[in-house]
Amino acid sequence: MLNEQKRQSILEVLETQISKKRYEHVLRVEKKAIELATAYNVDVEKCQYAALLHDYAKEWSMEQYQVILNKYALDMTMLDYGSEILHGPVAAMIANEQFHIKDKDILDAIFYHTIGHDVMSDVAKVLFVADYIEDGRTFHGVVEARVLARQSLDSAIVYKLQQTIMFLAQKKVPIFPDTIKAYNTWISKF
Numbered sequence: 001m002l003n004e005q006k007r008q009s010i011l012e013v014l015e016t017q018i019s020k021k022r023y024e025h026v027l028r029v030e031k032k033a034i035e036l037a038t039a040y041n042v043d044v045e046k047c048q049y050a051a052l053l054h055d056y057a058k059e060w061s062m063e064q065y066q067v068i069l070n071k072y073a074l075d076m077t078m079l080d081y082g083s084e085i086l087h088g089p090v091a092a093m094i095a096n097e098q099f100h101i102k103d104k105d106i107l108d109a110i111f112y113h114t115i116g117h118d119v120m121s122d123v124a125k126v127l128f129v130a131d132y133i134e135d136g137r138t139f140h141g142v143v144e145a146r147v148l149a150r151q152s153l154d155s156a157i158v159y160k161l162q163q164t165i166m167f168l169a170q171k172k173v174p175i176f177p178d179t180i181k182a183y184n185t186w187i188s189k190f
């Protein structure tokens, strides 16, 4: 478990960055991440760090994103897809820079939490699934996702990727190529 003092120091800063509603989402993701990490024997503390910081930059402006993209020479094509795609990679840079988190599992988990990735560490898997099925989620399919998450993290990941791509196509919004790349990799595993 993450030391409560460290946890509170993160929450204090987090509170200044996101709305109350999103802050509560983050706490529910942390709760779910602890639950999944315990069930699948994954490092709970790492999963808590990843959960607490994953949406840190979700409400930032395009200008703020641009500064981080430039500073770390990140993929500029992400700018065409807005905050939905940018907030994970940017939060990973902030976790490193501002919270001094150097662990690659935690940083990658935050980086890829929206789009997924070909190779995902156990911490990344836990965050990817916890974000999707936390207790506040009510979308169509969440019940199925929760059932799958009890069977295996991998099956819930495939389901999330599949559902997300269908949802985005139905909404007629552009799909970031790496989202499709992750889908292609994971779908062939099942």
Ligand code: GDP
Pocket: 025, 055, 058, 081, 084, 085, 113, 114, 115, 131, 164, 167, 168, 173, 174, 175, 176, 177, 179
């Ligand atoms: P949240 O930050 O807790 O709301 O959850 P996520 O970070 O997982 O997702 C943010 C949003 O990004 C969701 O509504 C996803 O459907 C959406 N999203 C995921 N992949 C893509 C993509 O490739 N393109 C676009 N436009 N949106 C995406």
Ligand code: FE
Pocket: 054, 055, 058, 087, 088, 113, 114
């Ligand atoms: Fe997110």
Ligand code: FE
Pocket: 025, 029, 054, 055, 131
């Ligand atoms: Fe989230």
